[in-house]
Amino acid sequence: MIASEPLSNAFARLDSLNGWRAMGDSTGLVFAPDGVRLGAQVRSIPDSEASGSFGGRTLPRGAAIAPDGRLFLADPQGQCVRVLVPAWGEAERPSNASPTWPFRPLWQRPAADSEAAARDPFALVRPTDVKLACNGDLVIVDPGADRLIVLVLPSGAVRRVIPLPGAPTALGFDGGGRAYVALAEAGKVVRFDRDWRVDNEYRGGAGALSAPGAIAVIAGPVCLCRVGDPCDCAGQEPGLPNGTAFVLDGAQVKALDPSGRPSGSTLPEALDPPPITVGPNESLTFHRPPIEALRLPGLAVDRRGRIGGVALVARPRRIVLPKTGSWIAGPFDGARDCFQWDRLLLDSEAPDRTRIVVDSYADDAKLDFARVENLPAENWSAALALEQGDLPEVLIQSPPGRYLWVRFRFVGDGEATPLVRAVELSGPRASSLRFLPAPFHQDPESASFLDRLLAFFDSMLQEPAEKGRQIARNLSPDAVEAGAFLDWLGSWFDWRFLAQWPDAVRREMIREAIPFFKARGTVPGLRRLIRWHSGAPDPWPTIIEHFRLRGRPAAPPLFIGGLPLDPAPAALAHNFTIVMPRAFVADAAQLERLIEAQKPAHTIASLRLVDPSFRIGRQSSIGVDTLIGSAPALPLGVGHLAQGLGTASGGPPALGAAYLSFPGG
Numbered sequence: 001m002i003a004s005e006p007l008s009n010a011f012a013r014l015d016s017l018n019g020w021r022a023m024g025d026s027t028g029l030v031f032a033p034d035g036v037r038l039g040a041q042v043r044s045i046p047d048s049e050a051s052g053s054f055g056g057r058t059l060p061r062g063a064a065i066a067p068d069g070r071l072f073l074a075d076p077q078g079q080c081v082r083v084l085v086p087a088w089g090e091a092e093r094p095s096n097a098s099p100t101w102p103f104r105p106l107w108q109r110p111a112a113d114s115e116a117a118a119r120d121p122f123a124l125v126r127p128t129d130v131k132l133a134c135n136g137d138l139v140i141v142d143p144g145a146d147r148l149i150v151l152v153l154p155s156g157a158v159r160r161v162i163p164l165p166g167a168p169t170a171l172g173f174d175g176g177g178r179a180y181v182a183l184a185e186a187g188k189v190v191r192f193d194r195d196w197r198v199d200n201e202y203r204g205g206a207g208a209l210s211a212p213g214a215i216a217v218i219a220g221p222v223c224l225c226r227v228g229d230p231c232d233c234a235g236q237e238p239g240l241p242n243g244t245a246f247v248l249d250g251a252q253v254k255a256l257d258p259s260g261r262p263s264g265s266t267l268p269e270a271l272d273p274p275p276i277t278v279g280p281n282e283s284l285t286f287h288r289p290p291i292e293a294l295r296l297p298g299l300a301v302d303r304r305g306r307i308g309g310v311a312l313v314a315r316p317r318r319i320v321l322p323k324t325g326s327w328i329a330g331p332f333d334g335a336r337d338c339f340q341w342d343r344l345l346l347d348s349e350a351p352d353r354t355r356i357v358v359d360s361y362a363d364d365a366k367l368d369f370a371r372v373e374n375l376p377a378e379n380w381s382a383a384l385a386l387e388q389g390d391l392p393e394v395l396i397q398s399p400p401g402r403y404l405w406v407r408f409r410f411v412g413d414g415e416a417t418p419l420v421r422a423v424e425l426s427g428p429r430a431s432s433l434r435f436l437p438a439p440f441h442q443d444p445e446s447a448s449f450l451d452r453l454l455a456f457f458d459s460m461l462q463e464p465a466e467k468g469r470q471i472a473r474n475l476s477p478d479a480v481e482a483g484a485f486l487d488w489l490g491s492w493f494d495w496r497f498l499a500q501w502p503d504a505v506r507r508e509m510i511r512e513a514i515p516f517f518k519a520r521g522t523v524p525g526l527r528r529l530i531r532w533h534s535g536a537p538d539p540w541p542t543i544i545e546h547f548r549l550r551g552r553p554a555a556p557p558l559f560i561g562g563l564p565l566d567p568a569p570a571a572l573a574h575n576f577t578i579v580m581p582r583a584f585v586a587d588a589a590q591l592e593r594l595i596e597a598q599k600p601a602h603t604i605a606s607l608r609l610v611d612p613s614f615r616i617g618r619q620s621s622i623g624v625d626t627l628i629g630s631a632p633a634l635p636l637g638v639g640h641l642a643q644g645l646g647t648a649s650g651g652p653p654a655l656g657a658a659y660l661s662f663p664g665g
Contacts, residue, residue, distance in 0.1 A: 023329070038410050054248070074130045079124050081106050111124060117142070124145070129141035131172065131173065137152060141168050170182040174218065175218075176194070213248050213249070215248070218271070253267065323414050328406070330403070334404070341427040342428065343396055345393055346394070352416070356408065358385075360397070362402075381398045492510075526599065530580070547574075561579060563608065578595060581610055
């Protein structure tokens with residue numbers, strides 16, 4: 001539909017967050033997190049579908065989404081784990097982009113057999129699942145080698161390799177960070193604590209499971225109310241406690257209570273993480289509350305639910321939608337009698353051969369639902385239909401009244417459905433009729449007609465006036481909309497943003513522009529700009545000013561990143577070295593040009609890129625080219641060296657993602 005300007009006198013908003021204020025039972029409609037559409041409260045994907053998404057309630061087995069938007073996929077046929085880094089975030093893909101977004105392997109080192117894999121943690125035999133632990137680690141399930149591999153992100157260092165006989169196939173985490181692993185051949189589920197110690201008291205459905213292939217674990221108390229229904233669960237006992245596990249065992253979904261015993265619990269409407277939806281143009285949306293949904297509009301899904309040959313989405317069978325559906329929203333209280341309601345603004349879609357019909361009823365008395373539902377047709381206002389291409393605005397044509405009820409009717413063709421994401425109601429109406437002389441108000445019927453007629457022109461005049469009122473928002477880096485206006489605001493400070501910089505970085509650069517220019521040419525100013533450019537975390541970049549090395553003995557030479565740092569007296573004055581991890585520098589030449597443009601003109605700068613390794617005497621300057629993580633507190637005799645500091649055996653794998661790096665032994 002055609003976009004419309006926001007309402008200046010918004011009275012109420014209806015959406016999945018604020019509630020739909022549905023009266024009674026709606027007919028033929030589904031109140032989903034993304035809006036209201038035609039459908040029934042049944043699922044088009046069976047709970048026991050083979051991909052392990054439990055009827056679309058969670059991500060399929062073998063998929064994980066990082067908080068920064070990276071999508072990890074286990075590819076058993078390719079003997080690797082693939083990663084997709086969205087290059088354009090929420091924006092539409094540029095016209096010159098490649099037709100398919102590439103899934104690059106984290107590394108490509110297949111193993112011929114389990115014995116070869118046992119000697120090399122980066123050699124995968126048949127990875128079937130991948131998940132992100134609560135501490136951010138990436139966990140890979142490899143039943144071909146009967147083991148779990150725990151990687152530290154973003155460095156990719158191997159934290160643990162856990163042998164696990166019994167063909168581990170799937171993995172899940174509860175709200176306490178405990179891991180649940182389904183063993184297909186052993187016919188049970190194994191539970192680990194946060195430090196990867198086996199919980200011997202967990203029964204794991206032993207004797208009740210034959211070949212578990214997928215698992216979903218409740219990560220917190222879950223409400224069992226249906227989506228869209230009024231919820232009265234606050235303060236009551238939750239329906240499903242933390243640690244309840246649902247296991248796909250053959251063609252059946254079986255539930256285990258937090259102790260691992262079989263349970264009669266049924267699947268709730270939603271699981272964590274939330275599911276993937278496929279839009280009308282085959283675009284994918286990954287719902288990740290409370291984080292904003294990740295939309296990948298250019299990522300095509302084929303008929304089998306595969307992306308680039310990797311199975312990701314469980315595509316539903318073709319289903320027949322209801323052709324009609326309706327619901328009544330209200331009552332809305334204007335707080336005074338004879339309140340003149342104004343208009344509705346809909347955030348909606350109406351595909352071809354569908355429409356949304358809206359009418360209303362207003363009264364000074366607050367009627368119950370049964371009476372409103374059975375009102376004669378002549379008591380409702382004239383119905384207005386919104387079809388494809390119509391302006392999504394509806395003028396309230398009911399006479400004045402304190403309470404308002406709005407009836408929405410959806411019409412489809414059995415295959416397509418309209419969608420309403422949100423509704424804004426405005427009031428009171430203040431049309432230009434109030435400025436006309438008294439004769440224009442004398443006849444009620446003529447006055448009502450003239451009031452509605454003038455409301456059309458008033459709305460046209462309201463749009464430029466609203467733009468004028470919004471000018472302050474467009475001058476704020478935190479409130480301005482992403483896109484051309486944000487880039488234009490950055491041009492005030494001569495910022496030229498790179499395409500790969502996220503909006504959050506652009507807003508921060510504009511917000512911190514004045515403090516940055518005050519510190520430009522200094523060490524803090526240069527560090528701030530490089531961090532904006534690269535996204536490197538603290539403490540990077542490290543800047544070494546050579547004059548601070550005066551008085552240091554010439555031998556042995558100082559090594560940074562495996563190469564000597566020139567300690568000659570002639571090189572001490574006006575020289576400095578910038579140390580950066582190679583994983584955060586996509587284009588070294590571009591970064592060098594940036595440094596040359598921002599450093600003081602009389603100084604000489606050099607860029608030193610370091611790889612994630614630890615070599616005594618060659619790369620071991622703590623806080624400069626080496627970082628040491630803190631190991632968790634464990635009982636005496638239980639900790640392992642790889643818990644906080646570890647290197648991988650063998651050479652570094654060939655990386656396919658610039659966001660990950662691996663140690664070099």
